Amino acid sequence: MDTRLLVPVIFAGFALAEILTRRFFQPARGSARDVWIEAVGTPIFILITVPAIFFAVPVLMEAAWPGSEGAWADWPWWAMVLILLIGDDMTQYWWHRAAHTFPWLYNLHRAHHSGAYLNIRIVYRNAIAYYIFMPGLWIAAALVHLGFGPVYAIYLVVKMTVIFGAHSSLRWDEPLYRIKWLSPVMWVVERTISTPATHFAHHGLHKDDGVTHYKGNYGNLLFFWDVVFGTALITRRYPETYGIENLEDRSAAGELAWPVIRK
Secondary structure (H helix, E strand, C coil): CCCHHHHHHHHHHHHHHHCCCCCCCCCCCCCHHHHHHHHHHHHHHHHHHHHHHHHHHHHHHHHHHHCCCCCCCCHHHHHHHHHHHHHHHHHHHHHHCCCCCCCHHHHHHHCCCCCCCHHHHHCCCCHHHHHHCCCCHHHHHHHHHHHHHHHHHHHHHHHHHHHHHHCCCCCCHHHHCCCHHHHHHHHHHCEECCCCHHHHHHHHHCCCCCCCCCCCCCCECCCCCHHCCCCCCCCCCCCCCCCCCCCCCCCHHHHHHHHCCCC
């Protein structure tokens, strides 16, 4: 199978598993507004935003650095992975952290948290501009142009599988916590990659519930960034409610098209 097709196939696999276990549609917690945000925002990101960035970057780079295509293609794979982890994943950590620090930027990210549920549908739920200005996407496109393409394809599959799993209501880590002899292994895992327990905490509604930590647990592929930069909270528990405290009303269009539409 073409590696480029693996990410949507993996996404579809998580979605199908949630549908079969009746965790996908969330009718008791969701609304028509949520459906519009996800049904419009997700295709725009996948079909327009990402292709546009990966088309524009090579054009800009060739204008600034003629003959740059494939210039770093002879780098060893492990060096490419390291650069991707820093240039893509670590910068995404800081972009995400900034979105929870600066109110103007949070307006681009609030759609990701405004749903009263957490499952695979939430993964690409952000304002359109949130992704347009995400540094990691532009850096990744530049690295692919420089010759990282084959390694990036595998890296992306691994990264998105972790991110899908961290958002999925299947909560793959929950049964593993109950196996005592796996506890040391899970201690390493939950400090290395994002898991449902750590990421669900980031989406919790009430910060005083002892689990919710929406001013931390920002990691996407690597939770290690939270550990290193002091924003980690690990409880091995999951919030009972999700969303944004004291949420003001905003339409689906306002969440997707802010700042063009602000209501």
